[in-house]
Amino acid sequence: MTQSIANGHNGLHNGFHASDVEPESPTSSASDISSDSGLNGVGSSNSSSNGVNGITNGTSGLKLNGRIKMKRKQSSPMMPAFMVSAPGKVIVFGEHAVVHGKAAIAAAISLRSYLLVTSLSKSKRTVTLKFPDIDFDHSWNIDELPWGIFQQPSKKKYYYSLVTELDPELVEAIQPYLDDVSAHKPAEIRKVHRNSAGSFLYMFLSLGSKSFPGCQYTLRSTIPIGAGLGSSATIAVCLSAALLLQLRTLSGPHPDQPADEARLQIERINRWALVYEMFIHGNPSGVDNTVSTQGKAVVFQRTDYSKPPLVRPLWDFPELPLLLVDTRTAKSTAHEVAKVGRLKDAHPKLVGSILDAIDKVTNTSADLIAEDDFTTESEDSLRRVGELMTINHGLLVSLGVSHPRLERVRELVDFQGIGWTKLTGAGGGGCSITLLKPGVPREKLDRLEEQLDQEGYQKFETTLGGDGVGVLWPAVLRNGVDDEEGGTEIDLENFLAAEGNDGVEKLVGVHGGGGEREGWKFWRVESDN
Numbered sequence: 071m072t073q074s075i076a077n078g079h080n081g082l083h084n085g086f087h088a089s090d091v092e093p094e095s096p097t098s099s100a101s102d103i104s105s106d107s108g109l110n111g112v113g114s115s116n117s118s119s120n121g122v123n124g125i126t127n128g129t130s131g132l133k134l135n136g137r138i139k140m141k142r143k144q145s146s147p148m149m150p151a152f153m154v155s156a157p158g159k160v161i162v163f164g165e166h167a168v169v170h171g172k173a174a175i176a177a178a179i180s181l182r183s184y185l186l187v188t189s190l191s192k193s194k195r196t197v198t199l200k201f202p203d204i205d206f207d208h209s210w211n212i213d214e215l216p217w218g219i220f221q222q223p224s225k226k227k228y229y230y231s232l233v234t235e236l237d238p239e240l241v242e243a244i245q246p247y248l249d250d251v252s253a254h255k256p257a258e259i260r261k262v263h264r265n266s267a268g269s270f271l272y273m274f275l276s277l278g279s280k281s282f283p284g285c286q287y288t289l290r291s292t293i294p295i296g297a298g299l300g301s302s303a304t305i306a307v308c309l310s311a312a313l314l315l316q317l318r319t320l321s322g323p324h325p326d327q328p329a330d331e332a333r334l335q336i337e338r339i340n341r342w343a344l345v346y347e348m349f350i351h352g353n354p355s356g357v358d359n360t361v362s363t364q365g366k367a368v369v370f371q372r373t374d375y376s377k378p379p380l381v382r383p384l385w386d387f388p389e390l391p392l393l394l395v396d397t398r399t400a401k402s403t404a405h406e407v408a409k410v411g412r413l414k415d416a417h418p419k420l421v422g423s424i425l426d427a428i429d430k431v432t433n434t435s436a437d438l439i440a441e442d443d444f445t446t447e448s449e450d451s452l453r454r455v456g457e458l459m460t461i462n463h464g465l466l467v468s469l470g471v472s473h474p475r476l477e478r479v480r481e482l483v484d485f486q487g488i489g490w491t492k493l494t495g496a497g498g499g500g501c502s503i504t505l506l507k508p509g510v511p512r513e514k515l516d517r518l519e520e521q522l523d524q525e526g527y528q529k530f531e532t533t534l535g536g537d538g539v540g541v542l543w544p545a546v547l548r549n550g551v552d553d554e555e556g557g558t559e560i561d562l563e564n565f566l567a568a569e570g571n572d573g574v575e576k577l578v579g580v581h582g583g584g585g586e587r588e589g590w591k592f593w594r595v596e597s598d599n
């Protein structure tokens with residue numbers, strides 16, 4: 071398995087603090103502009119990187135005392151259907167410890183979620199979530215949602231706000247709108263659906279306004295759910311980007327966009343994705359949504375939950391030969407995180423030392439891969455990273471987040487003597503990653519894969535370090551066919567009809583023929599400075 075980061079400079083000294091990009095004097099709220107449902111959010115440009123939110127495209131703005139007053143459009147034509155996509159991730163080092171303020175290294179993978187956003191005609195006042203992967207489909211009447219409490223001056227949040235905790239009163243206000251969600255489904259499924267619905271409503275009501283146009287959000291994913299590959303974060307990122315695009319608060323993505331402006335957009339998407347994750351998980355560190363938004367690989371640390379995290383991109387993350395194995399034992403991140411929290415409460419010093427040790431492992435590894443002579447061709451380089459993975463896994467075992475099925479993968483890999491294995495993500499099931507030794511004989515690998523197959527494991531082919539959140543605007547793809555009609559329009563029908571992961575990838579995948587597919591655009595955040 072290989073990764074594919076193109077940019078040839080070392081981003082280790084290239085860190086940026088998310089707070090660097092906060093607007094100094096934001097002047098219009100998302101809800102101010104949502105009533106003006108102008109088109110062309112992608113490729114449109116706001117001048118937010120200079121600290122003033124001048125959303126200029128498609129509307130004329132009057133500047134008054136440094137503030138921009140938006141002139142209402144006379145008519146608001148419907149937005150075209152568009153798509154957003156975000157990648158899953160693997161945590162290479164530091165899961166769980168990252169929830170307690172320690173560093174983690176995570177990389178985007180090539181498995182992705184895809185969200186189709188379809189606007190409804192003006193007379194249709196509903197908002198619909200369609201999540202066929204989890205058999206969830208629900209609509210609400212936009213006019214009946216509890217806008218009043220979300221718009222109260224003391225509660226109102228904006229597209230640039232940093233929300234670091236959920237407001238219990240707002241969570242409470244949503245509850246009546248969850249009562250009839252999947253009411254006749256089994257309790258376990260109902261719980262998952264209500265969680266998805268609640269997360270969405272919290273974000274929708276925070277960002278939107280009563281005049282938000284009727285629309286449908288349809289999501290399909292190629293990421294196994296609850297496997298530690300950040301599936302929930304991808305949904306958070308897709309919905310956050312979609313809402314911000316609908317509100318025309320994002321600039322780009324476009325190819326000649328300066329990197330710092332691209333980073334600002336990424337940061338805004340990431341902030342709201344965290345809100346969704348908070349609703350799903352309770353206490354997320356934010357590493358999953360951060361790497362899913364930005365893509366590539368990052369060192370992530372959040373020491374103070376009231377502040378943005380420190381995110382240090384690793385543009386030159388090495389092409390580690392990794393084997394990704396799904397135990398096909400679902401777990402709940404919220405459950406595993408809470409378990410570690412309880413262990414820490416019971417044994418603060420001991421668990422504190424384990425978390426410190428994980429932090430050391432992560433930082434040692436970040437230093438190691440930044441060394442000039444680190445190369446994936448070198449046995450010594452790989453052995454050193456591998457040993458750190460083994461140590462990290464051992465520490466996670468001592469935190470109680472492994473699982474017999476994960477230990478079995480380790481046993482099989484160790485028995486063949488072909489690499490170093492650790493769990494990735496929340497553990498308790500989910501996935502493991504194995505760093506393969508250089509020059510492993512094919513027969514040994516075949517034997518391992520056969521054994522894993524027999525025991526019901528699933529092996530994933532993925533590359534590390536791919537693109538973050540992407541946009542397809544409008545939802546039209548050429549699909550490699552040079553037809554004069556202008557390509558295939560992605561609509562609800564063909565999106566829902568695509569068969570399995572391969573069908574979804576073939577129809578809408580961001581990658582075609584090994585490269586990026588024409589039409590999909592990404593915020594380019596790499597920079598030399």
Ligand SMILES: Nc1ncnc2c1ncn2[C@@H]1O[C@H](COP(=O)(O)OP(=O)(O)OP(=O)(O)O)[C@@H](O)[C@H]1O
Nearest residue numbers: 201203291296297298299300301302402403495496
């Ligand atoms: N394809 C999907 N469609 C709709 N909802 C999904 C989908 N994938 C994940 N989810 C949501 O995410 C939840 C799973 O999140 P969870 O954090 O437990 O797993 P994960 O994100 O895959 O793993 P990790 O957080 O450890 O990386 C599901 O219960 C569901 O709410």
Ligand SMILES: C[C@@](O)(CCO)CC(=O)[O-]
Nearest residue numbers: 165166354355356495496
């Ligand atoms: C287990 C955890 O560290 C990673 C889940 O992918 C949780 C989090 O960081 O929010």
